[in-house]
Every structure is written in structure tokens, then in C-alpha cells.
Amino acid sequence: xxxxxxxxxxxxxxxxxxxxxxxxxxxxxxxxxxxxxxxxxxxxxxxxxxxxxxxxxxxxxxxxxxxxxxxxxxxxxxxxxxxxxxxxxxxxxxxxxxxxxxxxxxxxxxxxxxxxxxxxxxxxxxxxxxxxxxxxxxxxxxxxxxxxxxxxxxxxxxxxxxxxxxxxxxxxxxxxxxxxxxxxxxxxxxxxxxxxxxxxxxxxxxxxxxxxxxxxxxxxxxxxxxxxxxxxxxxxxxxxxxxxxxxxxxxxxxxxxxxxxxxxxxxxxxxxxxxxxxxxxxxxxxxxxxxxxxxxxxxxxxxxxxxxxxxxxxxxxxxxxxxxxxxxxxxxxxxxxxxxxxxxxxxxxxxxxxxxxxxxxxxxxxxxxxxxxxxxxxxxxxxxxxxxxxxxxxxxxxxxxxxxxxxxxxxxxxxxxxxxxxxxxxxxxxxxxxxxxxxxxxxxxxxxxxxxxxxxxxxxxxxxxxxxxxxxxxxxxxxxxxxxxxxxxxxxxxxxxxxxxxxxxxxxxxxxxxxxxxxxxxxxxxxxxxxxxxxxxxxxxxxxxxxxxxxxxxxxxxxxxxxxxxxxxxxxxxxxxxxxxxxxxxxxxxxxxxxxxxxxxxxxxxxxxxxxxxxxxxxxxxxxxxxxxxxxxxxxxxxxxxxxxxxxxxxxxxxxxxxxxxx
Numbered sequence: 043x044x045x046x047x048x049x050x051x052x053x054x055x056x057x058x059x060x061x062x063x064x065x066x067x068x069x070x071x072x073x074x075x076x077x078x079x080x081x082x083x084x085x086x087x088x089x090x091x092x093x094x095x096x097x098x099x100x101x102x103x104x105x106x107x108x109x110x111x112x113x114x115x116x117x118x119x120x121x122x123x124x125x126x127x128x129x130x131x132x133x134x135x136x137x138x139x140x141x142x143x144x145x146x147x148x149x150x151x152x153x154x155x156x157x158x159x160x161x162x163x164x165x166x167x168x169x170x171x172x173x174x175x176x177x178x179x180x181x182x183x184x185x186x187x188x189x190x191x192x193x194x195x196x197x198x199x200x201x202x203x204x205x206x207x208x209x210x211x212x213x214x215x216x217x218x219x220x221x222x223x224x225x226x227x228x229x230x231x232x233x234x235x236x237x238x239x240x241x242x243x244x245x246x247x248x249x250x251x252x253x254x255x256x257x258x259x260x261x262x263x264x265x266x267x268x269x270x271x272x273x274x275x276x277x278x279x280x281x282x283x284x285x286x287x288x289x290x291x292x293x294x295x296x297x298x299x300x301x302x303x304x305x306x307x308x309x310x311x312x313x314x315x316x317x318x319x320x321x322x323x324x325x326x327x328x329x330x331x332x333x334x335x336x337x338x339x340x341x342x343x344x345x346x347x348x349x350x351x352x353x354x355x356x357x358x359x360x361x362x363x364x365x366x367x368x369x370x371x372x373x374x375x376x377x378x379x380x381x382x383x384x385x386x387x388x389x390x391x392x393x394x395x396x397x398x399x400x401x402x403x404x405x406x407x408x409x410x411x412x413x414x415x416x417x418x419x420x421x422x423x424x425x426x427x428x429x430x431x432x433x434x435x436x437x438x439x440x441x442x443x444x445x446x447x448x449x450x451x452x453x454x455x456x457x458x459x460x461x462x463x464x465x466x467x468x469x470x471x472x473x474x475x476x477x478x479x480x481x482x483x484x485x486x487x488x489x490x491x492x493x494x495x496x497x498x499x500x501x502x503x504x505x506x507x508x509x510x511x512x513x514x515x516x517x518x519x520x521x522x523x524x525x526x527x528x529x530x531x532x533x534x535x536x537x538x539x540x541x542x543x544x545x546x547x548x549x550x551x552x553x554x555x556x557x558x559x560x561x562x563x564x565x566x567x568x569x570x571x572x573x574x575x576x577x578x579x580x581x582x583x584x585x586x587x588x589x590x591x592x593x594x595x596x597x598x599x600x601x602x603x604x605x606x607x608x609x610x611x612x613x614x615x616x617x618x619x620x621x622x623x624x625x626x627x628x629x630x631x632x633x634x635x636x637x638x639x640x641x642x643x644x645x646x647x648x649x650x651x652x653x654x655x656x657x658x659x660x661x662x663x664x665x666x667x668x669x670x671x672x673x674x675x676x677x678x679x680x681x682x683x684x685x686x687x688x689x690x691x692x693x694x695x696x697x698x699x700x701x702x703x704x705x
Contacts (some may be wrong), residue, residue: 045449046337047289048432049345052352052370056080059351061116061267066355076114078354081347082270083340084277086124087307089113090136090250090264091238092211094202098188098255100195105209107234108250115250115264118273120176121299121339130165132173134180134273135193135263136250140166141173144200149207150245151220174198183276189253189263190272202249211235212244221245277339287338289345294338301346304444305353305364305436311444313436314342360492363509364436365516369454371399375431376406376458378519379512381472382465382487386410399429399454406458410465410487417459431457433520437509447513450520457520464488464519468561471574471686473549482546486574488561489554491515494525497554498532501547518561530558534679538621540614556686559679576691578661580684583670584677586662587624588684591617593658594635596692600651601638621681625674658688 059080068074078087090113095103117136132141140146147166153159174197181190196202203221206212213222213233221244225236235244252261260266281295300314314335328334349366358365358379367375376385386407405418431452438444452460468488477483495503495511517523537555540548580586595613602609612634613620620627642652663671 044289045432045434045446046341046345048370048430048451049348049352050289050341052368052373053080053344053348055370056348056373061270063114063116064355078350079116080351081116082267083274083343083347084118084120084124085116085270085273085347086119086301086303087350088115088117088133088136088248089307090115090117090248091235092206092247092249093252094196094206094249095252095254095261096192096196098192098253100192100199102196102205103254105206105211107211107238110238116270117250117264118270120277121297124299124301124343126302130169130172132169132176134176135269136248137173138248139203139245140169142170142197142249143202144170144174144197145203146170146245149203149212149214149219149221151218151223170200180273180276183279184272187269187272188255188257189251189259189266189269192253192255193251193263212247281339285336287341288336289341290338294340297337297339297342300337300342304346304350305357305359305362310441311438312442313346313444313446315443360509360512361505362438363512365433365512366435367431367433367457369429369431371429375454376461378433378461378516379491381485381490381493382410383485385461385465402454402458406462409462418455418462429454433516435513435516437513448516452520460520460522463522464561467522467564468557470553470557470560472553472557473546475550476546484553489557491519493550493554494529494533494558497536497551498529500536524562525558527562530562530679533558534621534682535618537682538618540617541610552682552686555679555682559683563678563680574687574690576687578665581665581667581670582680582684583666583673584680585684586666586670587620587628587677588681588686589662589688590628590659591620591631591681592685592688592692593655593662594631596689597635597642597652597655598638600648600655601641604641604645604648621677623674624677624681625672628671658692 061079061082063079064077066072066075066077081087090108092105093108094105097103115136118134120131120134122131123133130141136142140150143149146169147163150162150166153162174194177190177194177197181187181194184190203212207214210233212235214220215222223243225232235247239247251263253263254261259268263269278295283296283298284293285296286292287294287296300312302312303309304311304313314337352368352373353364353366356366356368356374356377358377365377365379367377369375374388376388388403388407402418409416409418431454432449433452434449435447436444437447465488469486470488471484471486472489472493474483474485489497491512494515495508498511499507511529514526514529518525533551533555537548537551543551576589591613595611598611598613602611612631616627616631616634620631639652642648642655
């Protein structure tokens with residue numbers, strides 16, 4: 043199944059959501075936000091700043107400003123206006139003053155020169171005329187539509203801006219009687235319109251309509267399903283160009299223009315575009331753009347609407363990069379970009395509950411808690427579209443063009459099993475940034491792909507490099523492919539630069555690096571059921587050197603605690619050098635901890651600790667194979683596993699230490 047057919051099928055499957063405006067509740071640091079709705083056919087979303095209320099005769103009742111929470115408005119769009127990026131192309135009903143106001147040329151601030159002013163006036167008049175003509179044709183198609191006729195009667199009076207000035211909504215210069223371009227007075231006296239518009243000028247105010255028709259329908263034309271249906275019927279009645287739709291496999295009215303605003307309201311990038319008839323967008327291979335891609339108007343409208351809706355409700359963002367995972371039947375599925383904590387709170391958002399799916403989700407959560415080592419079993423019909431999981435990623439190389447960088451399809455059970463396998467193979471203790479109260483946060487499980495990129499390149503990394511790395515990591519989670527060796531190496535190098543990071547950041551980098559190495563090199567894992575327990579039977583050279591480093595650090599840290607001194611240990615300072623030249627650095631490190639051994643030896647309370655440390659060192663030295671201790675080659679990531687496990691064992695509570703390390 044291709045991506046557009048999957049989105050089209052998702053729209054058809056979830057028609058109950060059409061026109062429904064939902065909000066995502068505030069959670070943690072995130073504020074409440076509006077979810078872009080699944081739109082009626084041939085409609086779009088726009089923030090409207092002003093609501094004008096009319097009676098059914100087309101007379102002004104009142105006008106009001108819309109607060110930010112009520113601005114999102116479902117509006118009808120034409121094929122051209124829905125994807126407009128430049129040039130005059132009016133929306134059919136709700137639009138900016140440039141289009142809906144017949145007196146726009148009288149009130150818009152004049153251009154600088156007479157030539158530019160002439161061109162400006164011509165553009166403004168044409169914009170209104172196009173809007174009025176389009177609305178007239180719609181009203182003629184649906185003559186009994188009271189609301190359409192009322193709006194048409196009002197805009198033909200050409201007094202919209204004048205009325206809004208009288209209502210105190212818009213404001214004009216006293217000297218020129220034109221709209222004030224920007225407020226320069228006292229901020230406390232700033233009119234509300236400037237606060238609502240922000241950086242925009244009054245000319246960019248967007249108008250929506252209410253008509254008190256008293257016929258039982260909502261006064262708000264943007265909430266009236268009969269208005270949505272009227273526009274759909276009118277649009278389809280005008281469809282003339284027919285051809286083969288590559289998605290449906292049948293003859294249908296073809297789209298000449300495809301929607302924009304996919305990732306957000308200001309997004310002008312398009313997935314499908316062929317407006318460059320003079321370049322090489324399709325020329326050289328095809329004569330007409332339709333030959334390159336024939337998609338029906340209905341399919342492209344529904345597919346793009348479903349894509350916007352899904353991205354808004356469950357998409358994962360990193361700048362221009364968007365990764366989306368969904369199921370036509372379940373809708374919401376655990377994101378491959380999330381971590382185990384997010385997966386454990388997952389609940390299917392299915393319109394029609396399915397006992398088998400519910401059972402599968404319960405198994406998934408149970409396996410997450412238990413380490414994810416058992417495959418999920420299900421009797422679901424995996425070929426059913428409702429039981430498929432689809433994952434796509436979008437990115438844009440330029441402001442006007444967007445690419446589908448990947449698209450994959452899985453059965454629900456395969457998808458969840460792959461997430462479990464990732465969690466099981468890459469599980470380690472992960473540290474997160476401190477919470478608002480300054481408390482440490484951690485969990486045991488696989489890191490998210492964004493954590494891996496941050497561990498590899500730090501917080502300040504080039505956008506292109508970060509997005510490229512994220513795209514390379516996605517198949518590792520989805521298909522359990524090996525993590526790229528260069529990313530593994532980079533994480534290990536970063537984890538060795540302990541002195542260059544804050545404590546929590548280094549701990550995060552250490553945990554991620556251990557996860558990656560463990561995932562790519564399962565044979566180095568501990569044989570114990572506890573993945574992070576110390577395994578003293580491992581003879582891997584890097585693992586043993588890591589254990590030595592942890593003991594050396596513990597000796598010095600204990601001595602510094604006795605002397606009430608706070609500073610980095612030599613083990614921390616030498617860590618990067620130790621990773622590069624271990625055989626050369628270990629004698630230096632061993633010599634540097636001698637004074638701290640003396641401190642522990644002189645204190646009766648710490649003598650038992652020193653004896654224990656010496657015992658650890660002796661056991662580690664005895665485990666080295668012949669010649670390993672003299673090998674000065676750089677250490678692999680196994681040294682971080684050895685360091686982490688040995689350090690955790692040293693600081694275990696006494697009752698847990700009675701259990702001997704794995705032999």
C-alpha cells in the first residue's frame with residue numbers, strides 16, 4: 043500500500059472525527075494546545091481575527107475580536123486558494139480584508155510612489171472582484187442558502203472596513219483616514235487589534251462570518267455542516283478535468299493543485315507540486331504534469347487532511363523533520379521516537395474497540411515491564427488495513443518543497459515486537475534532565491533516538507547533521523538493524539570526555555553509550571538476568587580496563603570524602619586518555635591514587651573499604667589474559683559497560699552486596 047492510499051483510507055475510516063475540534067490538555071511544561079481537526083472535504087484551517095455578525099438580510103449586527111483560543115476556524119477553500127503561496131487567489135467565504143472588503147483601496151496605506159500606488163489599487167480591486175464573483179457563483183448554485191445570500195448582500199455594500207472602524211475594531215490615521223500600519227503610542231493604550239495581530243498589520247486581519255438566520259442551524263457559518271456540504275457539492279459540480287487517479291485506479295476529477303500547510307499553519311512546503319512548466323519539474327519525461335502524477339481531487343484533499351490531523355495529534359517533530367506512526371484502525375500507536383516511559387503510558391485510540399487489539403496492548407505493556415524478551419502472539423488478521431501500522435518521515439530542503447524521506451508498513455504485532463526487541467537489546471539505565479524541583483530522573487530501558495543523537499554530538503549540533511542522524515537511527519528501532527558504527531564510536535568518544543559536561547548530561551551520555559554498545563555487541567552483555575549486574579567472568583580486555591577505572595575512581599572519591607574535599611578525581615580527568623591509550627595511562631593513574639590509598643589506610647573507619655578495593659583490583663588483574671594488560675590499543679565501548687557495572691556494584695547497599703557478582 044502506498045502512503046497516499048493509506049492516508050486516504052485513514053480519512054475514510056475515521057469520518058466521525060471530521061470537523062471535530064479537540065484540544066490536547068496541558069501536561070508538565072506543555073501548555074494546552076489545539077489539535078488540527080480532520081477537515082471536511084475542500085476545507086482548511088485558518089486563524090480568524092475578527093467575527094462579523096449579520097442578520098439574514100445582510101445587515102451588520104455587530105463585529106468582535108477573537109481571542110487566541112477561539113481563532114482557529116474551519117474555512118472552505120478552492121483548489122488554488124488551499125495551496126496559495128503568492129498572488130491573488132481568494133478563499134470562497136472567509137478571508138483577509140484584501141479580498142472581502144470592497145473599500146480596501148480607500149483604507150489601505152498607499153504605496154510609496156504613484157506607479158506603485160496604481161499597481162496596488164489595481165491588485166486590491168481585482169482581489170475583491172474575484173472574491174465577490176466567486177461568492178456570487180456559489181450563491182447562484184445554492185440559491186436557497188440564507189447565509190450565503192446574507193454575506194453576499196453585505197459585501198456588495200463595500201463598507202466593511204468603514205463599518206469595522208465605526209465599531210472600534212480597526213483604527214485609522216487622523217490625517218489620511220487610512221489604516222494605522224503599526225501602533226507607536228503608549229503600550230497601555232494599544233488597541234486590542236494590534237495585540238491580536240502581533241507583528242502583522244491591520245490589512246492582514248482575517249474575517250469570518252456569523253449569520254443569525256433563525257432556521258435552527260448554527261449562526262457561525264464555520265460550524266454549520268450544511269455550509270460544508272454546500273461547498274462540497276458546488277466544488278464537485280465544477281470539476282471538468284477527468285483522468286486516471288493513480289491511487290484509486292479509476293477515472294475521476296484530477297487535482298491540478300495540491301494542499302500546503304501540512305506540518306503547521308505557516309508551512310508553505312508541498313509534497314506534490316508541478317507548477318514549474320518552464321523548468322525540469324516534469325519536462326523532458328512528460329508533456330503534461332498530469333502524466334507524472336494523476337491524483338483525484340477527492341483523494342489529495344482527504345489524504346492531506348488526514349496527514350495534517352495525524353501530525354498534529356501524534357507527530358514527532360525535530361525542526362522541519364516530522365516522523366509519524368499511525369494505524370488506520372488504532373490511530374495512535376507507540377512512537378518509534380519515544381522512550382520506554384512514553385510507551386508504558388500508551389493506550390490505543392480506536393474508534394471501535396477490539397478485544398484482540400486490547401489484549402495485544404496489554405501483552406505489550408507487560409513485556410515492557412518484564413524486559414521485552416518474549417514475542418507477542420496474536421490471532422488478528424494482520425492483512426486487514428485496520429491492523430496495519432504505517433510510519434513515514436517528512437523533511438523539506440526548501441521553503442516550498444517537502445519530501446517523503448521514508449515510508450514503511452508493518453502488521454501491528456510485528457511493529458510492537460520490533461519495539462520490544464529494541465527495548466530488550468538496548469536496555470540500560472538512562473538519565474534524564476532534572477525536573478523543575480531539581481530532582482534526578484532516570485529509567486531503565488532503551489534510549490530515544492533524540493537521546494542518542496544528543497549523546498553523540500552534544501546539545502549544539504548542526505540541524506542537517508542532527509536530522510540525518512535521526513533518519514539513520516529510525517530503521518534501527520523499526521527493523522532492529524545495527525546502529526551505524528560511526529554513531530556508536532562518536533557516543534563512546536563523547537562519554538570519555540567527562541570533564542566537558544554537567545553531571546546529569548554525562549550520566550545520560552554514559553547510559554546511552556552503554557545501550558548502543560550492548561545493542562550492537564550482544565555477546566559482550568552480562569550473562570546474568572540483571573542486565574547491569576557485574577559479570578566478573580568476562581575476560582574482554584576493554585571491559586576489564588573499565589572495571590579498573592571504576593575502582594580507581596572509587597578509591598580517590600572515598601579519600602576526598604574523608605578530607606571533605608570536592609573536586610574531580612584523576613580517573614575523571616584521565617578518562618579520555620585512558621580510552622585512547624589504556625596500557626600507558628593505567629600506571630599513571632595507579633600512581634596518582636597512591637596518596638589517597640594512604641589517606642584511607644590512616645583512617646580506621648575506611649580501612650575495610652580500602653581492603654575491599656584492593657580485593658577488587660586483585661580480582662580484575664587476575665582475570666586479564668596474557669598480554670592484555672600491555673595492549674595499548676584504544677578501548678571499545680565495552681570499557682564503559684565494565685566501568686558502569688563495577689561502579690554500580692561498589693555503591694550497592696550492603697544487603698545486595700552479599701550476592702556475589704556473576705561468575
